[in-house]
Amino acid sequence: MKVLFVNCTNFLDATLPGGISILSSVLKKYGHEVALFDTAFLKPKNWSKDKEKKIKKKLSGGIAFHKSTPYSLKDLVTNDPQVDIVEEFSKFINEFNPSLIAVSAMTTNYEKSLDLIKKINLKCKVIFGGVHPTLMPESVINQKEIDFVCIGEGDEALPELCHYLENNNDISGIKNLYIKPEKECDGRVIKNDLRPFVDLDSLPIPDLSIFDPRYFFRPFLGNIYKGIFMSTSRGCPRGCAYCVNDKLRTLFKGCGAHYMRFQSPRIVARNIEFLRNKYEITWFKFSDDTFLLRPLEQLYELKDLLKPLDIMFGCSVDPATVTEEKVKVAKEMGCVAMSIGIETGNEKIRRDVLNRHISNQQIKNAIGIVKNYGIKISTFNVIGLPGETKENVYETIRFNKELEIPDANVYILYPFPGTSIYEDYKVSLEDHGHIPPMDEAYIFNLSKMKKEDLLFFLKTFNLYLVLPESYWYKIESAKRNPKIYEELIEFAQEIIDKKYKE
């Protein structure tokens, strides 16, 4: 059967969607024909050079923290024509003639994906899966254009659906699926139970052949590598109030003893070796929620298997899992970058609002260990937290500064459905008439700050980090004076060039 995957994201949001790569591989294993319609490399009609510049400036608040590479991802799309996305989609469907359209969606790209589907008069069936449909299945299945919603893992549910559809079998009992028997039905929906978790070691190697090779563009500290995101585990044992994991754990309670599961080192190494040989991929970003959670013995085993493959990798780690021994072994297996969630410098907010039980001292110790091994460190920070004041944001900035973090990631809190913050503060996506995209997260503002303050912090967070505290009053005045802002950026750039680029 012919299945067309859809990844509807912003132009140049080029991070390979892990769900699609594994599902494509699974479907091919069962003999289905697969294609991908992907907007990440389709330059839209309204694209302009100005937009390109703005995107670049937004990254790291306009400061270039690392040596630039000889060329950038943007250079690789210069000669691409501007196209009408809907027309392209329509052409693609006519040529490929799929029997099923399979859309993967997070909350932030769900509406965009749905809009695209709505614009085409489709004759085939449509299934939506991914984290957003998993968390909000009712609102997704209620869309007229959608026939099926996959709750949770699609690795077994999707091939089963394809097989049954192809053979005209009764699909009504397929586990993990919400099913609308007919498009124009009377609102009747079959809601099936969840199946047990898939055995991660039984999964095939992710399929990269359907993706634009520009996805592999990976700049790192001035050099260009071929790299991808790859997951080696599923789940997380923690319950941070702004994250969907707590809700997913509850939802998947009956699916197996352990929500947190690791792919065995042998299988991880098999996948990496294959992708290295076939696509020359040498840079991996492990997209696991917390990479160092893996037991130490397994990390040793992984190191023995990965060392001969000579790869580089980056990963996200929970500071509570950082130990000298684990970092040492990660370094030996090729770790060159780690990101750590600080979220806020205020311990009380971190504990009471975010449900993260870790002290500043513990974070400091963790970052110290990572730095000692020469691993590049970056932090994740959130502003706009419930009850947060400007002074609290300065605490977060000061804490990053104390840790000598050169380049911090900062976001405005987006209360995703299913998270405890979403529920406790009675947020509703529907209240806004549409699902706000990530760059409109200020709409949800649960803090004591004004929208303007949040946006200004977003723009200047790294400026505060780089400039000495005696300059902070100038940053404040840059709010009303763009010229001062530009001057400060230039000054910060000089400091960075001297300090980190040598």
Ligand code: B12
């Ligand atoms: C890698 C990653 C990214 C990558 C790539 C995203 C992608 N398209 O895969 C990038 C860097 C782009 C990214 C960005 C963001 N991300 Co992100 N990301 C992840 C991460 C760490 C791993 C995703 C992954 O590859 N998982 C492994 C695969 C195998 O699992 P999967 O994608 O869930 O797919 C399975 C099922 O969901 C299902 N499935 C998926 N698609 C489909 C489709 C069909 C048809 C079917 C049947 C089934 C199905 O089957 C798959 C196999 O079982 C997850 C956390 C996590 N561990 O899942 C967060 C996560 C998805 N991200 C999240 C967030 C918040 C973001 C950002 C908003 C972060 C930010 N502050 O900017 C941005 C949004 C960017 C945007 N433009 O919209 C949240 C999503 C919350 C939500 N409600 O949407 C998550 C869940 C993190 C979290 N714990 O809160 N992210």
Ligand code: SF4
């Ligand atoms: S540690 Fe990270 S992935 Fe785990 S629950 Fe907290 S925020 Fe989510």
